[in-house]
Amino acid sequence: VDIDDDVDDDDVDEESLAALERGEDLPVQKPTTNATGAAAAAARQREQAAQRRSKLTAMRVQIGAEIERLTAEALRLKKAGDRDGALAALRERKPLQLGADYCEQCERDALLLLPTVCVDTTVTRRTVINKDVFDNQLEIEFVRAHHVKLPSGLAPDDWRAYAFAELAIPAEGVPQPQRVHQKPAVRDGDSPQLGYKAYVRIDRKRSFVKFCERRRFYVELWHHRPLWRDTLVGRSELRLAELVSRAEVPLRLPIKDERGRPTKGELELVLRLRRPLQGDDVREVRSERLIVELPGIGTSAESAAAAAPPVAAPTATSSSAAGGGDKAAANDVDDLPNPAELVSFEVLSYYIDVLTKRMATDRRHEVVDMRDELQFKVQFLQTQVQTGLLSQATYIAQLQKRMADDKAAALEAKKNGERAKALEYLRRAKIMQKELTEE
Numbered sequence: 001v002d003i004d005d006d007v008d009d010d011d012v013d014e015e016s017l018a019a020l021e022r023g024e025d026l027p028v029q030k031p032t033t034n035a036t037g038a039a040a041a042a043a044r045q046r047e048q049a050a051q052r053r054s055k056l057t058a059m060r061v062q063i064g065a066e067i068e069r070l071t072a073e074a075l076r077l078k079k080a081g082d083r084d085g086a087l088a089a090l091r092e093r094k095p096l097q098l099g100a101d102y103c104e105q106c107e108r109d110a111l112l113l114l115p116t117v118c119v120d121t122t123v124t125r126r127t128v129i130n131k132d133v134f135d136n137q138l139e140i141e142f143v144r145a146h147h148v149k150l151p152s153g154l155a156p157d158d159w160r161a162y163a164f165a166e167l168a169i170p171a172e173g174v175p176q177p178q179r180v181h182q183k184p185a186v187r188d189g190d191s192p193q194l195g196y197k198a199y200v201r202i203d204r205k206r207s208f209v210k211f212c213e214r215r216r217f218y219v220e221l222w223h224h225r226p227l228w229r230d231t232l233v234g235r236s237e238l239r240l241a242e243l244v245s246r247a248e249v250p251l252r253l254p255i256k257d258e259r260g261r262p263t264k265g266e267l268e269l270v271l272r273l274r275r276p277l278q279g280d281d282v283r284e285v286r287s288e289r290l291i292v293e294l295p296g297i298g299t300s301a302e303s304a305a306a307a308a309p310p311v312a313a314p315t316a317t318s319s320s321a322a323g324g325g326d327k328a329a330a331n332d333v334d335d336l337p338n339p340a341e342l343v344s345f346e347v348l349s350y351y352i353d354v355l356t357k358r359m360a361t362d363r364r365h366e367v368v369d370m371r372d373e374l375q376f377k378v379q380f381l382q383t384q385v386q387t388g389l390l391s392q393a394t395y396i397a398q399l400q401k402r403m404a405d406d407k408a409a410a411l412e413a414k415k416n417g418e419r420a421k422a423l424e425y426l427r428r429a430k431i432m433q434k435e436l437t438e439e
Helices: 014-021 035-079 083-108 206-214 301-307 345-358 365-386 392-415 419-438
Strands: 116-127 137-146 161-167 178-181 193-201 216-223 231-239 248-257 262-272 282-293
Touching: 035 083, 035 116, 035 282, 083 282, 083 392, 137 161, 137 216, 161 193, 178 193, 216 262, 231 262, 345 365, 345 419, 392 419
Parallel strands: none
Antiparallel strands: 116 282, 137 193, 137 262, 161 178, 161 216, 216 231, 231 248, 248 262
16 A cells, blocks of 8 residues: 555554554555546556457467467378477477467456466577488489579460589599489479479599589579470579588579579579588577466476376367367377367366276377376366366356357267267266256
């Protein structure tokens, strides 16, 4: 209480001084509330509510976008056979899903404190080694040509583009010059996606280092005419000096037309060696992680990811903050529950018991990880209740909405002939109905 603003000198008597000595609060006369003050207070409340909604919307968009990115990354890594990478993406996604769920609760309960969202930036050093390239090879990847100026009479839709080069790169036992010739030609307008990789033999000698530092070559773009002589469209100058210290060199080379005049076109390509000609190619990699800290719990994205068990499937939880996501991609194993749909203590306990019994005969990592994830979610809900972040009214409202959704899903599954799925949704609804009756 600000004594200067709310307490007059006449209000401070001996009793007030004695109370102050005892460490008690001063008796403060509350100011009378008039109509003007009430209107101003109401206006401030509306403004604060609008600011809260704006912040909450921005948080949900930011968290949802990151969840979608991590889900797509996990699916990509899984298809590529990188299971460890997919699991790492899912571990990073799990605390964000908890943050998204908490944001939904904040929308329903205006008394809940908003979470804190921040970006954690880390810088790591890695050595670039292209294991797909042999030690005596130079890989030249022609990625794309951009906005190429075509000769008069050649329409963009008619251009059959291909890359060509004659490279006088010395290598023992290889005819000179070494030729790069893309086949077949590509038809893709004036900015064709070439997608062509050529491999040239090299000798990793000291003389080749000096050769790369001094020499230059030309790579060309041509138009293929099946019954006539091919037409030169443009050429770019290529230097190899950066390969002395770098294993991978992305380039965007300016293109000159068939008469050697500069144009606005560019040729995008990448040069790769297994390792640099000298030393190692060590680079700093900057990575960013979205961190969500829940108020009153002290659970950040980093600590939640460390405490939570790994998730097995790349889409084990759906992205509620990203607009619901695709429910069909929510489970990697069809007979496992979707944790994002489970908001009831009793339903979570039911599935934990089912999965614990199932683990006696089914030890697949998907089953074990799902059981652990549900246990973690129960602990999270208990913490919210204990800290006052989840009120009884909010919890009951969640159960009622989820119960209605499960009943609708049961009817939809029955219409589609999925009887087992319909019974599962109905079982969950009955468990929640019993829980509400006991409340």
